[in-house]
Amino acid sequence: MRIIRSVPAMAAWSGALHREGVAIGLVSTMGALHAGHRALIRRARLSCDAVVVSLFVNPRQFGSGEDFFRYPRQARADAALCRTEGVDVLFMPSREAMYQRGFQTSVAVRNLARRWEGERRPGHFDGVATVVTKLLSLVRPGTAFFGQKDFQQSVLVRRLVEDLNLGADIVVCPTVRDHDGLALSSRNQYLTPPQRRAAPVLYEALQAGRTAILRGIRFGLEVTGAMRKVIATEPRMRVDYLAVCNPETLEPLARVTKTAVLLGAARLGRVRLIDNLVVKM
Numbered sequence: 001m002r003i004i005r006s007v008p009a010m011a012a013w014s015g016a017l018h019r020e021g022v023a024i025g026l027v028s029t030m031g032a033l034h035a036g037h038r039a040l041i042r043r044a045r046l047s048c049d050a051v052v053v054s055l056f057v058n059p060r061q062f063g064s065g066e067d068f069f070r071y072p073r074q075a076r077a078d079a080a081l082c083r084t085e086g087v088d089v090l091f092m093p094s095r096e097a098m099y100q101r102g103f104q105t106s107v108a109v110r111n112l113a114r115r116w117e118g119e120r121r122p123g124h125f126d127g128v129a130t131v132v133t134k135l136l137s138l139v140r141p142g143t144a145f146f147g148q149k150d151f152q153q154s155v156l157v158r159r160l161v162e163d164l165n166l167g168a169d170i171v172v173c174p175t176v177r178d179h180d181g182l183a184l185s186s187r188n189q190y191l192t193p194p195q196r197r198a199a200p201v202l203y204e205a206l207q208a209g210r211t212a213i214l215r216g217i218r219f220g221l222e223v224t225g226a227m228r229k230v231i232a233t234e235p236r237m238r239v240d241y242l243a244v245c246n247p248e249t250l251e252p253l254a255r256v257t258k259t260a261v262l263l264g265a266a267r268l269g270r271v272r273l274i275d276n277l278v279v280k281m
Contacts, residue, residue, distance in 0.1 A: 001083045003090045007097050007138060013089060014052075014140045023049045026141035026168070028132065031055045032072035032186035033081050036176035040145045041085045043173050052139050053082050054091040056098060060106075061127030072186055091139070098134060107133045109163070112156045112250055116263055117274070120240055128153055129160050136166045144168045149175040149183045151261060151276040152250060175275070177203070183275045195268040198234050202266050205230040205242065206277040209262045213279050220244040220253045223262070231266065240265035240272070247278060256281070 004010045017024055025048030027040045037053075044051045055078055062068035075092065082090050106126050112118075113125035136144065144161075146154045154172045161168055176184045181203040182196075191199060205227040212226040220243075227242045244253050247261040258281050265274045 001079075001087050001090060003079065003092060005092050005094065005097065007093060010089075010091050010093070010138050014138065017050055018140055023047075023143070024139060024141045025051045026054065026135065026139045026144040027051065028054045028056075028135050028144065028146075029078075030057045030071065030186065031078050032074055032189070033078045034176075034184050034186060036147055036149065036184040038081065038085060039176050040147060040173055041082070041087060043171065044143070044145050045086055047171075048141075048143060050088040051086070052089045052091055052141065053087050054093075054135055054139070056091075056093055056131065056135075058098075058127055058131045059095060060099070060130055061124050063121050063123055066121070067187070067190075072189060091135075098131070106130050107160065107164075109156045109160050112152070112159055115250060116241060116243065117152050117265070120265065125153070125156055129156065132157055132160065133164065133166065136161070136168050141168050143171055145171050145173060147175060148172050148278075149185065149275065151247075151263065151278075155248070155250060181207075183273075185273070187271060190271045191268065195236070195271060198236050198268060199273060201231060201234040201237055202264050202273050202275050206262045206264055206275055209242075209244065210277050210279045213256055213260065213281070218256050220255065223256065227262070227264065236268055238267045240267060 025044035027044055029037055057071050059068055079090055107129040108126045109129050118125050158170045161170055180200045182200045208230045209223045209227040212223050217223055223244045224242050231237055231239055243263045245261050245263055247259055253260055260279050262277045
């Protein structure tokens, strides 16, 4: 496995492979890799001739007072995992390499970033869209792989790629969960043991929403009520939002008539959890 830290070197490597007709797959991460990332890498390995994993804790997607400085960083362990999984290139640029002196450009996907995570974390999705645009331009993958756990992000990235003709197919892979249903996340390691035991309640709430829809409840407010009832059984958990949405526009659904996505975000102490379930009728 080759480790590349330079932006020009990354562009040169991908350019050489393009000239040879090699199909490149990209898995973009902020490190602290876990089994969810491993699943993305394996999917890329099966689908592509060469796999690039980017590891960059992107400061532009962290808001004021968020966890940029304490975000888990374990580059040595991440490199070992990538090496074991047969990754061809681990791209590990510095902040200065990605955002050189005088950097002024920002990419925004306005409507899709307006609600939910975008509302709770102002500027977050501008940071995501900007770094994804840079990574796709540098690596030039035929396919980029994202996890469904960050559902809003995956919808936004698809729109970004289509709008800017960036040329990559976006593959969204299923959420990888722990034995009790908690969606895997690099931030789960922040949870104390009592918080970790409480954390699956968010997924249980989403399951309750899915059950309500499949049993014939169609009004969005009633489905949301079913989810809130489950969340209320865990007094330590504070809801940011629970919503029933159109999976393409992310707009709230007054009534479910076909496919819906259930979105949820909640806090346990200082730890913020997000999750989702897609429900097909």
